[in-house]
Amino acid sequence: MNLGLSTSLFCDIPLNEALPIISQAGFKTVEIWASPDSLCRYVHFDYRNPNEVENIKRQLFSLGIQPLSLHSPFYPSFDLSHIDRSIQQESVNATLAAAEVLKEIGGKVLVVHPSGIEMSRISSREEEKSRLDQIEKSIDLIYQSIEKWGLVLALETLLPSFLGSDLEFLFQLVSRYPQNVGICFDTGHVFLKHKEHFILRYKEIANRVVALHVQDTFGEHDDHLPPGEGIIRWKDFIESLKEKNFQSTFLLELSSQRLDKNNPRNFLSKLYEHGIELINGL
Numbered sequence: 267m268n269l270g271l272s273t274s275l276f277c278d279i280p281l282n283e284a285l286p287i288i289s290q291a292g293f294k295t296v297e298i299w300a301s302p303d304s305l306c307r308y309v310h311f312d313y314r315n316p317n318e319v320e321n322i323k324r325q326l327f328s329l330g331i332q333p334l335s336l337h338s339p340f341y342p343s344f345d346l347s348h349i350d351r352s353i354q355q356e357s358v359n360a361t362l363a364a365a366e367v368l369k370e371i372g373g374k375v376l377v378v379h380p381s382g383i384e385m386s387r388i389s390s391r392e393e394e395k396s397r398l399d400q401i402e403k404s405i406d407l408i409y410q411s412i413e414k415w416g417l418v419l420a421l422e423t424l425l426p427s428f429l430g431s432d433l434e435f436l437f438q439l440v441s442r443y444p445q446n447v448g449i450c451f452d453t454g455h456v457f458l459k460h461k462e463h464f465i466l467r468y469k470e471i472a473n474r475v476v477a478l479h480v481q482d483t484f485g486e487h488d489d490h491l492p493p494g495e496g497i498i499r500w501k502d503f504i505e506s507l508k509e510k511n512f513q514s515t516f517l518l519e520l521s522s523q524r525l526d527k528n529n530p531r532n533f534l535s536k537l538y539e540h541g542i543e544l545i546n547g548l
Contacts, residue, residue, distance in 0.1 A: 267507065269541045270295035270334055270515040271534075272479070273310065277522050278303065281311040282325055289329040291534030292542075295515050297335040297377065298322075300364050306341055313339065313367045323371045334515055335375035335420070335477060336368040345382035346404035347397035347429055354400055357382070358407050365412050375418045375477050375514075377450045378408070380430035380439075388429060401430055402439060409447060419443075420450035420477040425488055426459040437471045448476030452519070454483040454490060457498055461485060464498070465506050472510035479519040490521035492537055493544055500544055516545050 271293045276284035281298070288296060300313045312318050313336075326333055338361045346361070348354045365376050380401050388394050405421070412419050421440060424431040433456070440447045449471060453464075460467045468475070482496030483489040493500050507516075518541060526533040 270517040272297040272519040274299040275520045277310045287530050292538040295332045295334050299337050301339045333371050333373040338364040338378045340379045347381035347400045349396050358404050369415045375420050377420045380421050383429050384427045419447045422450040423452045423455050425455050440474050448474045450477040451475045452479040454481040478517050481519050
């Protein structure tokens with residue numbers, strides 16, 4: 267198990283400016299953040315721009331950074347569960363476009379949000395069922411392409427308020443497919459719902475977990491804190507990862523609000539050192 271970082275930490279600055287800082291701190295494995303900002307501007311990384319994609323590919327190679335994964339874009343209208351087929355298809359198309367970029371830059375894992383709607387906005391059980399059916403159809407469409415491209419599809423465990431966040435639903439969905447479809451286990455999201463049963467929930471689905479989003483929380487909000495700054499029992503969780511033979515990357519996904527913008531290199535260097543100590547049990 268190695269250590270990695272999501273570039274979401276730098277989501278408000280261009281990726282080509284962030285990568286040298288990430289590399290200098292010691293990180294050599296990253297997940298590329300491909301979502302727009304709150305105004306739907308692709309400030310960090312515009313995966314739709316072939317020239318930008320090519321430049322980032324060259325920079326990653328030059329810095330010796332492995333782009334393990336790419337977080338597929340999500341934005342206000344993105345929703346793989348949408349019952350309007352045009353919106354659902356547009357969301358599928360955006361996901362597949364991101365998958366092509368992942369393949370182009372030499373990455374492996376495509377992280378995807380199963381839905382884009384909170385349960386409070388769903389008016390009936392019938393709508394909920396229809397939307398869950400749409401998720402299944404969307405994933406099947408996406409899988410047909412990523413399977414041909416040799417990629418891994420990872421469905422993220424969403425915040426408890428979102429449709430599709432139920433772990434049993436996700437587990438049953440991915441279990442229909444070969445091992446190149448699995449779950450991206452977001453530690454903060456799962457902890458918010460399951461708290462004292464957090465580690466047990468991981469163990470129950472561990473054989474289909476193909477990626478991690480590692481973040482800490484105080485148990486009330488989606489804090490995206492560095493490990494150790496919240497209340498998750500990291501020693502116990504890492505022991506469970508090793509017990510279940512998790513072989514991929516301990517990938518930190520932190521909020522950009524956590525970054526010390528006055529001294530990002532120092533912040534990242536300390537984050538890297540602490541992460542290495544965690545996974546090595548020091």
